[in-house]
Amino acid sequence: MDPTATSTIAAGSSNATPAAVAMPLLPTIPLIAHMGFPNTSKIEVFCGNNFKRWQECILSALDMYNVDFALTQAKPKEGTPDYASNIEIWKHANKVCGNTNLSTLSNDLFDVYYPYKEAKQIWESMNKKYTVEDVGQQRFVIGNYARWHMIEDEDIKMQIDKDIKTIDDLKPENIELPESFVAGMLIKKLPDSWSDYKQQLKHKRKMSLEDLIVHIIIEDRNIKQVEATRIKEVISKANLVQDKSNKHKRAPCTSVQEEGDMTILLSQMQIWFKQMTMTLLLWSFLK
Template structure:
């Protein structure tokens, strides 16, 4: 709206008071300037009112000057902006991850809130975002949270998301198989070939039986 009013050369009446004519003054230039101001004020005020919805039009249509109207609207919307910022900050601070939902989906929800904060010109450093997300991990991720908190090397937001996805996949595999992937791999034992042991003398006796001659009695 401000840009549109500026292109129409009407923005000057938003912040300045109307010129006044002193008593006994009859200068035609001053009178013409006052009339021009009144005309600009009338146009500008009605342009603004036409941009409002019906309910707000009924509230602000009784305002006398454009300056008064503009200041009232600025106060209203700036107050709403402050309230919106507080609401978004409250959502971010109160957000807690739960075990009933996947961690990755909850991280995405947090990223949406962070994007809303940035849109309200409340930018947070990446290191703060990472630390906040780690701190909000659910109770079942306590060990992994402590592991991340004690890492000396600083992580970026993308690195954190990758690590969370890997940990989620490992937990899924663990619940499915019953062991952690690395643990199950370490416990694999290759079956040994069963070799038959020959008892001492077994081969010898078999050899003797092999070459044993059949003896018959001869009757004449």
């Protein structure tokens, strides 16, 4: 090898800056420039909730356009190798990422992040803010799920639906609970009056969550039928006692017709009594 060439390579190596060595390979302009901007119409507008889900949707859209590197890589510095081509590639990727981020934000959040010049700045700021808030949200939804219990005076089927809803609230937070754990918690959350049933389930074979829900609904139906039968028996006995009591009572004269007849009879008796009195007096006088 030519000694001059060797010394030139060595000199070039010694003069290389750390930034130049660490600079990752970027896609070429022809590879990304012709693809335009991602379609964000199917990405839900971010209003401050479910950040992880929104973040995954953005990453997926940008990855298809091979520009997602602009979310994590800073603007190339002047003097680095291939600066001229790299800066053009970065500018395009930064524009696509920035517009994609902003176009999926609510109006209030758009006003907050629009002044940012780099997509990386938007991404890092949102990640720092909403990742912390997501942790708080996770604690909140987990607490809701753990605290919620069934009550006596509400339909069991409706309460099971509520329990499933609290489980669904965990999914946007990337919290997946094992089915066996959910089934065990459902048994534990049954009302206190179901204590015997809960004890029986401990000795049964393990059931899937779906089978357990069906089993609980059938048991609830049986409980309601037994209770309805018991109430009918109580009402029947009460009516029987009432009937016997009524038979021993003397029915009062409450008929208007009967009261009228009695009045007429008394009036006739008074007239007859007066006539008899006059007859006796006259007979006594004549005698």
